[in-house]
Amino acid sequence: MRCLLFILITLVASCNNKSENTSSGKNEVIVDGQEKNETIPYKEFGKSSILNIEFPKEWEINTYEDTVKKIKKEDLDFQNKFAALDYFKDKGGKNVIDKTFFYNYIKNDSLLKLSKIESFSLLDSIIINQKKLFYIKTSSSIDSQDYEMPLVVSKIDLVMFNKNEFNKSVNLFLEVDYPYSTKQNIGYLDNNGIVYYKKFKIDEDKTYYLGMSKINLNEYFK
Structure with a gap:
C-alpha cells in the first residue's frame, strides 16, 4: 500500500x-x-500650430505689392498665419552627394523620378531593429512642355527602408511652383505617428484653403 x-x-x-x-x-x-x-519612436516634425488655425476657403493677397490694391486686415492676418507655417527653409541637414542608397526611393517617387534634383539633404533619421526612417529634404525642377518655365518642386519626405531596401515614403511638406500659381501641402507629424495635412493653392490674387486630412503612420508603415 x-x-x-x-x-x-x-x-x-x-x-x-x-x-x-x-x-x-x-x-x-x-x-x-x-x-x-516594437513601435516606432516618431519624432515630432513641423508646426503644431497648424492644428489650431481655422482658415476660410479663400482670402485675397497682394502678390505684386500693388499700392492701389487694398487688402482687408482680416485677409492680411490669414496670409501671415499661412506664411508662418512654411518651415521648408528652416530645416537644414547634411547634404547627400552620393544618392546611390536612395535610388529606389527616388525612382518610386512620382515627382522626383521626373525631376532634376538640385539638392538632397538628410535632416534626421530613426533606426529600430532592421527598419530605418529618414527625413529627406529635396529641391528639384521639372521641365514640362505645358509651361514656358520649369516647375520648381520643394519637398520633405519621411522614407522607410527595411533591411536596407526601400519600403515606403510619406510626404510631410510639398510646394510646387508653377509659372502663375503655387500648390502647397503642409504637414505636421506628432509623436504618436499621426501626420496632419493642410492643403493650399495660391494664384496671383488669392490663397485657397483646400482642406485638411491625416494619415496614421503606425498603420501605413506596418
Whole structure:
C-alpha cells in the first residue's frame, strides 16, 4: 500500500512539472512576439500650430505689392498665419552627394523620378531593429512642355527602408511652383505617428484653403 501511494504521488508531481514547463514555454513565445512588434519612436516634425488655425476657403493677397490694391486686415492676418507655417527653409541637414542608397526611393517617387534634383539633404533619421526612417529634404525642377518655365518642386519626405531596401515614403511638406500659381501641402507629424495635412493653392490674387486630412503612420508603415 505504501509503495502504491508513493507511485501515485510521484506521477502527480511529474504531471505538475510538465504543465508548468509547457505554460512557461508559451509565455516566452508571446514575449518574443511582443518584442518583434516594437513601435516606432516618431519624432515630432513641423508646426503644431497648424492644428489650431481655422482658415476660410479663400482670402485675397497682394502678390505684386500693388499700392492701389487694398487688402482687408482680416485677409492680411490669414496670409501671415499661412506664411508662418512654411518651415521648408528652416530645416537644414547634411547634404547627400552620393544618392546611390536612395535610388529606389527616388525612382518610386512620382515627382522626383521626373525631376532634376538640385539638392538632397538628410535632416534626421530613426533606426529600430532592421527598419530605418529618414527625413529627406529635396529641391528639384521639372521641365514640362505645358509651361514656358520649369516647375520648381520643394519637398520633405519621411522614407522607410527595411533591411536596407526601400519600403515606403510619406510626404510631410510639398510646394510646387508653377509659372502663375503655387500648390502647397503642409504637414505636421506628432509623436504618436499621426501626420496632419493642410492643403493650399495660391494664384496671383488669392490663397485657397483646400482642406485638411491625416494619415496614421503606425498603420501605413506596418
